[in-house]
Amino acid sequence: QSVxxxxxxxxxxxxxxxxxxxxxxxxxxxxxxxxxxQQFPGTAPKLLIYRNNQRxxxxxxxxxxxxxxxxxxxxISGLRSEDEADxxxxxxxxxxxxxxxGGGTKLTVx
Amino acid sequence: QxxxxxxxxxxxxxxxxxxxxxxxxxxxxxxxxxxxxRQPPGKGLEWIGSIYYSGSTNYNPSLKSRVTISVxxxxxxxxxxxxxxxxxxxxxxxxxxGGHSSGWGSWFDPWGQGTLVTVSS
Numbered sequence: 745q746s747v748x749x750x751x752x753x754x755x756x757x758x759x760x761x762x763x764x765x766x767x768x769x770x771x772x773x774x775x776x777x778x779x780x781x782q783q784f785p786g787t788a789p790k791l792l793i794y795r796n797n798q799r800x801x802x803x804x805x806x807x808x809x810x811x812x813x814x815x816x817x818x819x820i821s822g823l824r825s826e827d828e829a830d831x832x833x834x835x836x837x838x839x840x841x842x843x844x845x846g847g848g849t850k851l852t853v854x
Numbered sequence: 855q856x857x858x859x860x861x862x863x864x865x866x867x868x869x870x871x872x873x874x875x876x877x878x879x880x881x882x883x884x885x886x887x888x889x890x891x892r893q894p895p896g897k898g899l900e901w902i903g904s905i906y907y908s909g910s911t912n913y914n915p916s917l918k919s920r921v922t923i924s925v926x927x928x929x930x931x932x933x934x935x936x937x938x939x940x941x942x943x944x945x946x947x948x949x950x951x952g953g954h955s956s957g958w959g960s961w962f963d964p965w966g967q968g969t970l971v972t973v974s975s
Binding site: 746776777779781787788789790791794795800832834836838840841842843844845846847848 | 889898899900901904912913914915948953955956960961962963964965966967968
């Protein structure tokens, strides 16, 4: 059972907008930055969003992050087949004094 | 841009100690936090612990009794030791830059390619 809760799966058709949610508590998302990582099968995770809504250089602006209260969301607009991957949210947790991850969401492009 | 590479045995016997090293290329290990994260086959990510280049550490409470992370700045490396391993410790182990609780660069980026460690007799 992960500290941060994500839906196990999400899907959309090419061109659609898809959102992935990440639910936490006041000790993590509610008071700390949220980060999102993208992972393709057999490869290492890659930073996708940092500090709630900032994109690293090279990440398309189709990817955006937001946070409200104890929940965060990753939105992918103009969905493309190459976006099919696993997505993880993460945050520092003050109660645990450590980093916590969501269980991951497998995105399928239909 | 820094590149990280994990190295160590791919097979460890139950009850023994898992030992991995992460070598940092293209950047100095100084001035940053460095972390170990693992992923059991088919499962999600789990933070193991982090170390500052000066040597201060922070561990996952669920693993703290079995984990030691150390740093060797002269070799631009940091290492993980996990004792008394069981089959539940079978996972791909990643090293990454980052891991401080807050501040610029606290996030995990970049990551090593990962190394699969299997615990089996």
